Amino acid sequence: MAYGTEYAPRRIHNDYFGVDIGLRGRWLLTVITASCAAGFSLVGYDNGIMGGIVGLGEFNKTFNNPDANTIGNIVSLYEIGCFFGALSTFVVGDFLGRRRTILISSLFMIAGAVIQAASSSVGIMILGRIISGLGMGAINSTVPILQAETSPAISRGQLVALDLTVLNIGIVVSYWVDYAFGFSGLTGSKVWRIPIALQCVFIVVLMACTLVIPETPRWLASKGREAEAIAVLERLHNASIDSEEVQNSFAGIQQALQHERAASNTGWNALFASDRIQTRKRLFLACFIQAAQQLSGINALIYYSGTLFSKSIGLDEHKSALMAGGLNMCLILGSTISIFLIDRVGRKKLLIPCIAGMSLVMCAQTGLVKKTQEGGGAIYGRAASAMLFVFEFFFSLGFQATVWLIPSEVLPLLIRTKGSALSTASNWIFNFAVVKFTPSALENIQWKTYIVFAILNACWVPVIYFMLPETKGRNLEEIDELFTTDGWHIDTAHAAADTKAAAHQSNDVEYADADTGSHKGSHKDEHIITSTLDSKAN
Numbered sequence: 292m293a294y295g296t297e298y299a300p301r302r303i304h305n306d307y308f309g310v311d312i313g314l315r316g317r318w319l320l321t322v323i324t325a326s327c328a329a330g331f332s333l334v335g336y337d338n339g340i341m342g343g344i345v346g347l348g349e350f351n352k353t354f355n356n357p358d359a360n361t362i363g364n365i366v367s368l369y370e371i372g373c374f375f376g377a378l379s380t381f382v383v384g385d386f387l388g389r390r391r392t393i394l395i396s397s398l399f400m401i402a403g404a405v406i407q408a409a410s411s412s413v414g415i416m417i418l419g420r421i422i423s424g425l426g427m428g429a430i431n432s433t434v435p436i437l438q439a440e441t442s443p444a445i446s447r448g449q450l451v452a453l454d455l456t457v458l459n460i461g462i463v464v465s466y467w468v469d470y471a472f473g474f475s476g477l478t479g480s481k482v483w484r485i486p487i488a489l490q491c492v493f494i495v496v497l498m499a500c501t502l503v504i505p506e507t508p509r510w511l512a513s514k515g516r517e518a519e520a521i522a523v524l525e526r527l528h529n530a531s532i533d534s535e536e537v538q539n540s541f542a543g544i545q546q547a548l549q550h551e552r553a554a555s556n557t558g559w560n561a562l563f564a565s566d567r568i569q570t571r572k573r574l575f576l577a578c579f580i581q582a583a584q585q586l587s588g589i590n591a592l593i594y595y596s597g598t599l600f601s602k603s604i605g606l607d608e609h610k611s612a613l614m615a616g617g618l619n620m621c622l623i624l625g626s627t628i629s630i631f632l633i634d635r636v637g638r639k640k641l642l643i644p645c646i647a648g649m650s651l652v653m654c655a656q657t658g659l660v661k662k663t664q665e666g667g668g669a670i671y672g673r674a675a676s677a678m679l680f681v682f683e684f685f686f687s688l689g690f691q692a693t694v695w696l697i698p699s700e701v702l703p704l705l706i707r708t709k710g711s712a713l714s715t716a717s718n719w720i721f722n723f724a725v726v727k728f729t730p731s732a733l734e735n736i737q738w739k740t741y742i743v744f745a746i747l748n749a750c751w752v753p754v755i756y757f758m759l760p761e762t763k764g765r766n767l768e769e770i771d772e773l774f775t776t777d778g779w780h781i782d783t784a785h786a787a788a789d790t791k792a793a794a795h796q797s798n799d800v801e802y803a804d805a806d807t808g809s810h811k812g813s814h815k816d817e818h819i820i821t822s823t824l825d826s827k828a829n
Contacts, residue, residue: 311503316527317529320527322503322504323504327438327450330431332457333427334427334461335458336489336493337423337427339469340490342595342596343466343469344469344486344487349478349479349482353411354416365413369421369427370720370723370726371424371719372403373428373722374720375425375428376396376427376431377432377713377715377719378428378713379425380428380433381709381713384429388506389437389510390505392429392433393433393434393497394498394502395429396425396430396433397501398426399423399425399426400427400430400494403420403424403425404494406422407420408488409484432714433708436507436708438454439696439699439767440507440699444766447696448634448638455691456630458691459626460623463622466615507523508527509767511523512548524536524541543766544768547767547768550568561706562709568703572758573703574710576697576698577702577711579754580714581715582717582721585724585725586744587747588649588725588741588747589690591725592682594726595729596619621680622684622686625691629641634763638697638762639756641688642759643756645686646748649682649685649686649748650748653682653742654741654742657741659674660675660738663675697762699711704767704768760773
């Protein structure tokens with residue numbers, strides 16, 4: 292006997308605040324993706340905006356010409372705020388859920404933006420930066436989970452790659468906003484206050500989209516709210532409760548929860564458990580891939596691209612600003628291409644050659660910058676400039692989207708929030724280290740800075756090859772099957788997992804296509820939903 296949709300609650304996401312406008316199928320997935328994209332665009336805008344502002348004469352005039360160390364603190368302490376913001380979701384993320392974490396964190400970001408835009412002392416500016424960072428870290432930790440837990444397996448990577456393309460657009464927008472205000476002839480503190488305040492536009496879009504979407508079915512199920520989880524699955528698939536899509540999705544979530552609960556406890560030590568589903572290994576992979584991204588050197592380019600063009604290559608201030616804006620257009624190009632490749636080629640086949648390419652580019656950059664700084668001629672400077680463009684293209688093509696996709700894929704459901712908090716925190720703490728020490732490195736070891744990044748990128752290749760499984764095309768529950776081998780090596784051709792993945796891909800129905808109104812009846816796994824609703828009714 293199947294239960295109709297009347298047994299599931301109609302208003303499924305108004306725990307504290309929210310607006311239920313009845314989104315289903317394609318439209319629901321579109322708004323969820325828009326919410327996630329707005330969160331990532333905010334990351335991009337905030338990462339890029341300060342790099343240009345701190346070099347403006349009006350900014351330095353307002354803050355009494357701060358020295359290099361003070362400037363470094365203004366820029367880098369934002370990352371410390373992000374670090375603690377990400378860690379905060381370790382404590383409250385599972386309690387609040389995905390939606391409420393994003394909404395509350397957005398309020399922190401608005402408060403931080405207002406404080407920064409109104410500041411007139413270094414202390415107040417740093418306070419605003421830290422408050423914004425707290426909100427950003429929590430958003431950055433939660434948005435990838437929201438996207439992964441609501442996306443169909445066959446296009447999950449594509450949607451995350453789309454989010455990262457929007458992040459890159461945010462970076463590019465921030466650079467050209469800096470350029471427009473810095474070289475437009477405007478005077479007064481508005482040339483830096485307005486660019487900072489403009490981030491509120493991204494925050495408002497993020498909050499508006501998040502207010503009208505439901506909580507993820509996987510989080511609801513993990514909290515024992517199965518009827519609400521089923522209702523969300525109905526909306527995601529735009530199908531009835533007894534349809535094959537809803538039945539199979541809910542059964543997979545329930546089975547994964549049972550498997551994870553049987554394999555380990557759900558306390559704090561569960562994060563580091565060496566259990567049947569290899570939780571400790573999966574946490575290591577999530578944290579490793581985030582740290583590796585930062586240590587690749589990408590944010591040395593994004594934050595200090597103008598400095599790299601001026602100090603390393605010898606361009607004047609105006610040309611450096613133009614080149615910095617153009618450089619980050621490569622991020623959009625690479626990430627746009629990755630949208631079409633990540634779910635076809637796979638994560639590892641994009642990661643490995645692109646990271647190897649980044650290492651080779653940094654090797655070439657080392658020699659070219661050395662020649663430039665030794666007065667070897669303009670041709671070496673032009674070649675060094677070109678290498679920075681190639682590096683960012685490789686990064687955005689293979690490294691960028693996978694870094695935010697892999698943690699949400701490999702982490703078990705029961706510790707996904709806490710694990711994502713730690714992995715995102717590792718991203719921000721290494722981001723802080725790179726941003727803090729890059730200016731000193733460029734000043735003291737000069738061209739040798741690039742060889743450090745070349746060596747680090749070369750080290751990531753064997754780790755990814757031997758330890759990271761291919762998750763393309765598998766739903767989040769099937770990925771557990773990939774972590775059943777002993778030791779730290781992962782057998783990516785695990786027969787059981789591949790068999791399940793193949794079956795899933797042949798039956799997977801895109802949410803976008805579900806708007807045609809698929810209501811196929813099926814009794815497969817129906818007893819799980821029936822028994823769940825029976826228990827809720829008693």
